[in-house]
Amino acid sequence: MKTNSLFEKLDKTLSPIGAKIGNQIHLKAVSTGMMLTLPMIVIGSLFLIVANPPINPDLIDPNTTNIFLKFLLSWKDFAVKNYSLITTPYDMTMGMLGLITAFTIAFSLASEYKMKSAMSGLISMAVFLMICAPMSDGNIPTEFLGTNGLFLAILIGIISVEITRLIEKKGFEVKLPSSVPPAVTAFINSMFPLLANIIILYGLNIIVKIIFGVSIPQGILQLLNPALSVVDNIWGFLLIVTFGNILWLIGVNGTSIIFPIVFTLGITNTGLNAELIAAGKEPNIYMNLQMFRATVLGGAGNTLGLCILMLKSKSVHLKSLGRLSTIPGICGINEPIIFGSPIVFNPILAIPFIITPIVTVSMTYFAQVFGIIGTGHIVDPSFTPFFIQAYLSSLDFRNVIFSCVIVIVSIFIYYPFFKVYEKNILKQESAQN
Incomplete structure (x- = not known):
């Protein structure tokens, strides 16, 4: 009865919000647009897994x-020698996610x-390239073509259409004689929206660069990189991880923003623990790489539990998404879930997406402190199945x-919110059928 009561309360509170947001035309377009990128995300992620086999050669003697x-x-x-060749499909799919979006x-x-x-779509993509990847000496920079430029891609995608729509509503078009072929008239009139978008959006980028010395995407990155230097403790670590996950909810790759801080911290402290082991002492530095792995077990937001729930879903969409996302999730890649569910701009799934890492990171920290698990002192390979990483860490x-x-805990945290979201998806599927 208590469980049913909880579901009813969550359903009553969150479903109206989710329905209202889901029917908002701009957010609906963001959701649909991100769903269209899902095949690119899944296939690209598979090649990244192939390029990062689950083994650390430094720990293995090939002779024995x-x-x-x-x-x-x-x-x-083979993967090390041919890394760029293997990851080319990833670079041209996930690496171009901002442009595609x-x-x-x-x-x-x-x-x-x-x-x-x-x-x-073409106008939006052209303006995005002008702002995020201006050519220099014959080269196109790729820094903001992927997930780093995703937030700006969302804004440009929406604003560029609204600019075009305004021009069409105001009737800015050339009236040509009926003797002129319709294709020619359409071609001439299609230039006005493109020109207006370039003047407004690219012009804004020029103004920002002249005034502040950085482009719009560079400025956004600087604003999203807070000066959080004191993260070598559980509270600062939880704060920055939560900040990264909040960024994901608005379409920004939060992991890439906080990665330089938390990963560098993890590598450094793991090395210090290794030195303690070498000196015959017990490792006692708990903010090591193992803590970072706990934040992305299944990907940002610890979504592997959500993937497992989807595998048993009654919704065709969610079940298919679960099948597509579980294997990448095991290796810590969860863009299919984040953009396919979607979790971005989703008030129902946003709650467990924020809460779950806080719980799992806290569990990992105190499990090390009280000796329930081994303290991380080995730098394990990235994009390795989580259970292999867990062993290799210590x-x-x-x-x-x-x-x-931890995966089981994430299932329990996601479960009530997933059931509410699943109910809404089932309603939509029933209405479509």
Whole structure:
């Protein structure tokens, strides 16, 4: 009865908010546009996994190991030598997510308005390139073409369509004689929205650069990189991790923003623990790399539990998404879930997305402090299945069991919110059918 009562309260509180936000035309376009990028995200992520086999060669003696680990060592050697070739599909999909999203969101919003969707998408993409990737000496910078430029891609996708829509509403078009072919008239009139978008959006970028000395995307990154230097404790660490996850909720790659701080901290402290081990002492620095791994177990927001819940969902969409996302999630890649659910701009799933890492990071910290698990003293390879990372971090099987417990905890935290969201999705699917 208590569980049902909780579901009813959550449903009564969150469902109206979710429905209202879900029906808002701009947020609906963001959701649809991000869904269109899902195949790119999934396939690109698979190649990143291939390029990062789950083994640390520094821990293995190739002369005495078994045939399976020898295979992994050969795979690792091949991946290191051919890394750029293997990751090219990732670079051209996930690495271009901002550019792709600029097109898909504008396309989706224009479709909602019954405008020329393809042309709107092209205008948005062109303006995005002008602002985020201006050519210099024949080279196009890629820093903001991926997830770093996603927030700006969302803004440009929406604003560019609204500018085009305003021009169409005001009737800014050339009236040509009927003898002129319609295709020629359409071509001439399509130039006005593009010109207006360039003048307004790219012009704004020029003004910002002249006044502040940085472009709009550079300025946004600087604003989103707070001066949080004191994170070498559980409270500062939780604060910056939560800040990163809040950024994800508005479409900004929060992990990439906080990564330089938390990963550098983790690497440094893990190295200090390794020195203690080498000196015959017990490792006692708890803010190590293992703590960072706990923040992204299943990806930002610890969404592996959500993936597992989706596998059993009655919703066709959520079940398919769960199948697509579980294997990447095991390796810490969860863009399919974040943009496919979506969690971005989703008030229902945003709550457990914020809460779960706070709980799991706190659990990991105190589990190290009280000796329930081994303290991290080894730099494990990235994009490795979470249970392998858990073992390699301290060569302690208790860590593997503990990481599985964390996944179970995430399932319990996500469950009530997932059920409310699933109910809304089922209603939409029923209405469509």
